[in-house]
Amino acid sequence: MKKYLRWQGLVSFFAITALIVAFFTIFANQIVKAGIEKGLGWYLGAQVDVEEVDINWSPFIINIDGFAATDPRAPEQNLASFESASAGMDFWQYLFGRVIIEELTIEELKLASPRKTPGEVYRQPQELTHAGDEQSTIPNIQASLPDAKTLLAQLDLKTVQASEALDIAYQEEKILVKEAYEKLPTKERLKTYEDKLKALTKRKVKTLDDVKAIQQEYEALKKEFKQDKAIVDQAKVQLNKSKDRLTDATIELKNAPKEDWERIEKEYQLDKIDAADFAHILFGEHTRKYVETAQSAYELIAPMLGSNTDTTKTTPVPVDPSQGRYIHFDLDNPLPDWLVKKLTVSLADESGLYRIAGSEITAQHWLRDLPSTLLITSENVNQAGQLKADANWYVDKAFSLTTKAQWQLDNVPMPQTQLANSDKLSVAMTQASLSADGMMQTKDKEIDAKSQLLMTKTAFSGQAESSISQSVLDALNKLDPLDLTVTVTGSVDDLDTKISSKLDNILVDMAYDKVDKKLQSFKSDVQGSLNEKMSSALNINEKDANELLELEGLINSSDTSMDKLLNSDVVKQKKKELEKRAKQKLEDKAKKQLEKLFG
Template sequence: METENKKQPGPIRVGGIATLAISVGVITAAGYFLAAPFAKSLISTGMEQAFGAETNIDSVDINWQPFGLAINGLKQTNPDKLSENLFEFNQAAASVNLWELLIGNVLIEQLTVDNLMFNTQRAEKGEAIESDDENEVGLETGDSELGGGIEVPSAEELLAKADLITEKKAKALKQTWNTENEQLKAKVDALPSKDALKKYEAQWKEIENTKVKSLEDLETLKKKINVLKADLKKDKAAISELKSQYKESKEKVDTAYKELKAAPDQDWQNIKSKLPIDDPNAVAISKLIFGDEVTGYIVKAEELYQTVKPFIDANKEVKAQDKLSADKLETGRDIEFELEDKWPTWVIKQLLINVVAPNQQKFKVTGEEINVENYVRNKPSQYSVNLDSEIKGESLTLSGKYFVDTVGDISTDGDWSASGINVDSKSLTDSSDLIVTMQNAILSGNGRYQVNQQLESQNTVSFKNVNLVGEASTKLAQLTLDTLTKVSEFNLNVNLDGEVTSPNISIKSDLDNQLNTAFKEQVSDRWSDLQDETKGKLKDKLQAELNLNAKDLQKFNEVKAQYEAAESDLQKYGQEQLDKFLDEKKSELKNKAKDKLKDKLKDKLKGFGF
């Protein structure tokens, strides 16, 4: 029993044998006169519909023994640039197995394409052909990593993007000052007025001028002093409250001010942490320079994949339709011939393409078992590319195989190697501030790739006898260029993995190390300048938003002077001073009493003859 992934024997209905024989006879008889022009028209129309632009063919030759086809002088217009050919070749010759063709299989024994060239100039502009296909595949390419250039940002740019602590602390200080200023103002307003001080002065003078001759006088003085004490108590409490408020407010403002003074350094540290300041090598120059080049190859691979995939999908669709049609055939007796070999719907057993690259290098592309139904014979398709060079030591080889399974998924793997390849002038970057061109170099390298749902590829490339030149418009870009122009050789390690159409790309190079020393010195200086600029602007911003100028600070000093003056004014009215004054008056009265008593005693003693 045949498994479902093998092609089944081709059925020929008895009722259709006569019709088949008559049709073959008519085509064969007319072929000598009409087949070649018909084939030319058919091929031109098919290609124009496929590519959406004019196809020019000089002639088509058909051979009948052995059966084969030769397309001479084909030029396919580029639909995106009608003044160029997408490709052209001198001749494509194919030998076809006629028997397999009659039973529905295109078995090409040998296909040879001579002098295949791409992107050649046309003598006259071609015409665009409108396509009925509304589901054209579009490719998107991201911006170059160098699109914004290589440059240290300005202080203004950094501050504009930063969430500045300086601004927050300035607002906090302003709010603290406003709150504490109101508290102080209320306490200052409670200080003794000038009238109160005059009153205290008058009371004090009255107390000083009080004559104490008796205990009654002393009691009167004591009452006056107690009245003054009572009057002073409220104002002394106001001074004490102001002193406490001043101390509390000053601590809060000083704390807020210290935090504000520290904020610019904190802002700088935050800004610095997000930039490659301490690690200039974080700017991987190899990725910046070669990233677009690798991306370009991936885009080309995507284009190739999208070009081949519709053929695979269309082949699956045709097979499904054929099966459906076969199920609807009229009833009749089938004669089934067991095929000795199972073949895909089309296959190229041997492929040879001679390619001429734009730089006139010649390549030989070969293939075996080329088809999109590998599951039928369970054989992978083999392919290889070889540089046909006359230069000694120059070689490039690529070989691999692919397999298309029953659901149309493609898997492939292969490897490549190159040595002594002369690289002509090639633009590496064209950013806003750095243009680098590799005028010449000798390339060698090797790598491997594998695609099975996911892409995995490791590649090593080395460049020798390198000559890099260019232009730079910024300080850092000029540093890069100056260092690059001194490079004579370097290598690249390019690894890819992930989705075929959008893989992860890793590019590493000793070129980064060669730039590292120069970068560290120069970039460090630039970052140092930037640090000074940024901190200076942070201080300017501090002063602009702080609004805590000399006048505001003077208010603190005025408050202190006010309560110190009030303390000084009331100092002589202190509890200790008033008590001392009263004690002095008591002593005076006591001494006067003693003296008076002495005088009386003397007078009495005189009466006794003393």
């Protein structure tokens, strides 16, 4: 046996192994520290600092002190920092590439805390597309509305244009109608026609030749009539055209004051009082910041929710052939890639101290069929308020994420908050006590969240440039309680944020009260002036209208006379007369013969 074995070799082996183990044990703290700083720094894209790492081997617990991760969007502050954390890990599972933490405790976690020196940024994060970026503004109703005369002089009003157009139309059409009228057959000419016709009518007919002669003369006369009749018809067409144009111009003039008023309403934003979204104007920016924070947090954890090594089980992925790859198979008792069985965090924020208790924090819930749960409580939100929020979420095998959360806030004193700061309105909420409750549900990337907030003991201060802004300020100071309903819906990449409040209706009413008299007087002045302009334009053209009516009468009279002449059938009349005379002659002859016969 001795021939084949060397026991001193065994000693050497264990000695070397012990040396290696000792090396890793001695430098484990530094190795883990460097691993956290480099690994997490690479993941976040910015500098990560760890003051000290201490590893306890039995049980295996990693203690981390003085952690600070730079916010790549704002290097002068931390994304997150904490005083100390301890993680009790399953070392055996760690050897198989799984991070199974039995209990994770983080003390004094701080979000967005300032850094002593700005951290290094390794890569710039992608810009988020934020929901509700559109800026709402206070309606721009001017403090001093102009008087009606100035307004009418300044604005290119439709009433003025329409009255001028009507005037021009009258002048032009009058000329055209007059020209047509002047072409008409004169009264003398018509009289001549009448006389000629009368002469033909009076002429005695004895024979058929006489009738034929009358017919010939009548046909010649009729030819002349027709020529003149065509001129009369042309005049009538021109008259109708002129009447149509003038009717259109008059209708336009009559509608112009209404259209002008609508334009003035728009110009001076008188119509915007109704539609003013005061709640969004005042609280939209703050809501947007909360939504942005939630979006950033989602962006950070989204890659973790999408990781699943099981997907590589049967799908070959292109890899460097010299490196090889791991191929995983189903486990009879599977465990997630990472899991925090119990989580305890104390979050110290400038608004207070929060206790966070969680369980089953992982991204592969289907493996243990347990959802992640989180309970956040605080008794001193802004020194005196209470918070209770709970959430649970579950990722199934198809990576479909389902989340349910609800929260309740009670009597939270609100710090002084600048709500609006523009040249028109500057409002700061100097005091308020906030109570709120809300819920959120998500399915994959779709979010449906609703919060109802109630602010009592409110006090506001600020400055207002316009009357509407002043109304907003006055209304805010009189309102107690102040309610807000915030809804956030849509896809996480494109969220739709809506803020509504009774404040909107109250402010609209108050704004109306404030400006109503001024508005009414302004409205009546402007509308009066517009109507006056319209009436005067209509009166000025009345004379022209009468002249046109007179011309119309004359044209119609000529037309009637011509029709009469054309319709008179002198030939037929004369034929009848001849027949009558022949008949009479025959009767007389018969009478005479009868008298002779009967004595």
